[in-house]
Amino acid sequence: MSLNWFPLPKNTGSISARGASRTLGRPNLSPLALVTREMAQNSWDARLEGHMPEFGCLVRRADSGVLNTLRNEVFASGFEIHSKYTGLDQTFNRSDIYFLEFWDRGTVGLDGPERPDEAVEEGESQNFVNLTMNLGSDNKGQGNGGSYGFGKTAAFNMSESQSVIYWSAFKTKTGEIDYRLIAVALGKEYTYDGRNYTGRHWWGCEGPTDKGPDNILPLTGEPARRLGEAIFSRHFNDGETGTSILIVDAKPAELMEASDNDDGKIPDEPGQIIDGSHAKIQNIVMRHLWPKLDVEDGHRSMDISINNKPVLIQELKNNPEYKGIEQLCSALIDVRKMAEIKRENIDSESFDGVFDYNSFVIKRAKDSYNIGYLRIARSRYDNNAEGLIYPQNTVCLMRNEAELVVQYLKVNGLDDSKATWYGVFKPDLETDVAFREAEPPAHDEWNPSSLENSEYKNIVRYATSNITKSLKSLFESKDIKRDSGSLGSLSKISQRLARFNPIMSPGGGVNIEIPDDGILSIGKNNSSVSRKKPMISIDSVVMLGIHEYYPEYVRYFVNYSSIIPWQKGQKICFKVSIATGDESPLKYQDSRGFELIISKGWRGYRPKVMDPGCIYLRWQGIGVPENSDTGCFEITLRKGMTYIFEVLG
Numbered sequence: 001m002s003l004n005w006f007p008l009p010k011n012t013g014s015i016s017a018r019g020a021s022r023t024l025g026r027p028n029l030s031p032l033a034l035v036t037r038e039m040a041q042n043s044w045d046a047r048l049e050g051h052m053p054e055f056g057c058l059v060r061r062a063d064s065g066v067l068n069t070l071r072n073e074v075f076a077s078g079f080e081i082h083s084k085y086t087g088l089d090q091t092f093n094r095s096d097i098y099f100l101e102f103w104d105r106g107t108v109g110l111d112g113p114e115r116p117d118e119a120v121e122e123g124e125s126q127n128f129v130n131l132t133m134n135l136g137s138d139n140k141g142q143g144n145g146g147s148y149g150f151g152k153t154a155a156f157n158m159s160e161s162q163s164v165i166y167w168s169a170f171k172t173k174t175g176e177i178d179y180r181l182i183a184v185a186l187g188k189e190y191t192y193d194g195r196n197y198t199g200r201h202w203w204g205c206e207g208p209t210d211k212g213p214d215n216i217l218p219l220t221g222e223p224a225r226r227l228g229e230a231i232f233s234r235h236f237n238d239g240e241t242g243t244s245i246l247i248v249d250a251k252p253a254e255l256m257e258a259s260d261n262d263d264g265k266i267p268d269e270p271g272q273i274i275d276g277s278h279a280k281i282q283n284i285v286m287r288h289l290w291p292k293l294d295v296e297d298g299h300r301s302m303d304i305s306i307n308n309k310p311v312l313i314q315e316l317k318n319n320p321e322y323k324g325i326e327q328l329c330s331a332l333i334d335v336r337k338m339a340e341i342k343r344e345n346i347d348s349e350s351f352d353g354v355f356d357y358n359s360f361v362i363k364r365a366k367d368s369y370n371i372g373y374l375r376i377a378r379s380r381y382d383n384n385a386e387g388l389i390y391p392q393n394t395v396c397l398m399r400n401e402a403e404l405v406v407q408y409l410k411v412n413g414l415d416d417s418k419a420t421w422y423g424v425f426k427p428d429l430e431t432d433v434a435f436r437e438a439e440p441p442a443h444d445e446w447n448p449s450s451l452e453n454s455e456y457k458n459i460v461r462y463a464t465s466n467i468t469k470s471l472k473s474l475f476e477s478k479d480i481k482r483d484s485g486s487l488g489s490l491s492k493i494s495q496r497l498a499r500f501n502p503i504m505s506p507g508g509g510v511n512i513e514i515p516d517d518g519i520l521s522i523g524k525n526n527s528s529v530s531r532k533k534p535m536i537s538i539d540s541v542v543m544l545g546i547h548e549y550y551p552e553y554v555r556y557f558v559n560y561s562s563i564i565p566w567q568k569g570q571k572i573c574f575k576v577s578i579a580t581g582d583e584s585p586l587k588y589q590d591s592r593g594f595e596l597i598i599s600k601g602w603r604g605y606r607p608k609v610m611d612p613g614c615i616y617l618r619w620q621g622i623g624v625p626e627n628s629d630t631g632c633f634e635i636t637l638r639k640g641m642t643y644i645f646e647v648l649g
Helices: 017-022 029-044 064-074 079-086 127-132 148-158 220-229 270-288 327-343 429-437 454-476 490-496
Strands: 004-009 054-061 098-105 163-171 177-186 188-190 195-209 211-218 242-247 303-307 358-365 369-378 394-396 405-409 419-427 538-547 553-562 571-578 602-604 614-619 630-638 642-646
Touching: 004 127, 004 394, 017 177, 029 054, 029 064, 029 148, 029 220, 029 242, 029 270, 054 369, 064 148, 064 220, 079 195, 127 163, 127 188, 127 630, 148 163, 148 177, 177 220, 188 419, 242 394, 270 303, 327 358, 327 429, 419 429, 419 454, 429 454, 454 538, 538 642, 553 571, 553 642, 571 630
Parallel strands: 054 303, 394 419
Antiparallel strands: 004 195, 054 098, 098 242, 163 177, 163 242, 177 195, 188 195, 195 211, 358 369, 369 419, 394 405, 538 553, 553 630, 571 614, 571 642, 602 614
């Protein structure tokens, strides 16, 4: 059977197809990335409770059988009129036509009323009309379904003819499986037979309205199932529900993400276009949807496939272009833990020893309210960043439950040129709504200025500001060079080491730059600088900044090393003292304690007699190479004092 054609006449307040296609604004993403993210977001939102949703896509060349079905059964009605305004006339005159097909299963499908004028009760789904007919609607407060806002226009922008076909299986209120199929196009505005038209078109079945006939309805039941199977490559198995979307006459230039940088060249061979498109989509999935994959091996939250082949991080992580995925995955795992237990310190034994980690709980100072969680993974500097999917030295922003990447945030003004790092930030579940509302239709940034709700605006601004402050606390501090002996009084250090330019650090601590050819060793009775390296030495102390939610405390990062490998069971005692203007420093005592974070291979221990100013560590060597000769720890000390760090033995 042939579907009926329904063009939308212009009426008061109606929006044109051109206006609809511009509702996304000017997103930062390519059209292919935008439509892939939008489809995945809708699939995730529409997941069935207790089911892992399946999301897939493929690019294929249209065969003659499918083209005949489209020409004679889907778009036949009114073809002589609408084809010149939609571009469908050119579609069916081309030799090579490509389809971009998306589908989800384990989702609710396009359920709800068939007509946009049909009233529903609060909380009832309107998935079908919101996706295929309404513009700018969403399903907030309407149960578990897709958002289907302005972002759905991304699919039309990928099509030469601005044409999309929707096919869905869903459960009716009686629990039976039903099918719906409808085609939609966004063409040019035009005038026909004395009447103006918006350029928006539908192809479906005619149905009654309260005022009479001429209301568009989808094709349903067995006819919809058969027509869908003739058009789509991914069919519905028995009992399956979900949605399939076909972008008709997909633009090869957009599929290949051709740009001015490569002269916009497109291969002549269809196989190259299809393979190249699948490679582009895989990169998009790995960049924007990786949190849904097997971040923790075997524990993914969404089955994603491209050309019917599963996308698995564990199989792709060694690809050179995906460098950084291990750090991102580790950071996300720990951010999840932080969000679950709502605190900052995570057991360092859970980390790979080649990375240093820093965590931050973003709290509001006025009420200690958790806004979000930030985790930074640092490793050695790597200047080979060309062609990487994950931009180095950025924070991956994502929402709490959805965990779809919003953007990779670059913070300017950091002194991070000697480190390679990756960060992950997620809002707290209770504040997630503020970040959702701050997203534009393309979901590619958080813009607090767009918010009308002042509380939401303050939450998003506070979070982004404190992400920047947290990063600056890591990368604006210079290394503080220390030795293994007592530094004595601050005034005498300044006199003895004047040529090394001692610098007072804000909040406590002394920065002392030393030559590369020696380690400073200053004893109480020393009158000169010794260049003999001690057996165990403190190499550097870095002040990380004010504690996130104890503003009267400062965090310090201490690196130490040995000239020979650590021995299993080896114990080290580090002493922290308060520098004074006299010869003798003061003992550090604080009822709150040190709030230690210890590097892999080390654990704290309790001696028979404990000094509150000392840190006691024992080398365990578990899972760490035997020749390891370095270590580090992070401590929290009271603000406003100058500290002396030394090794007691």
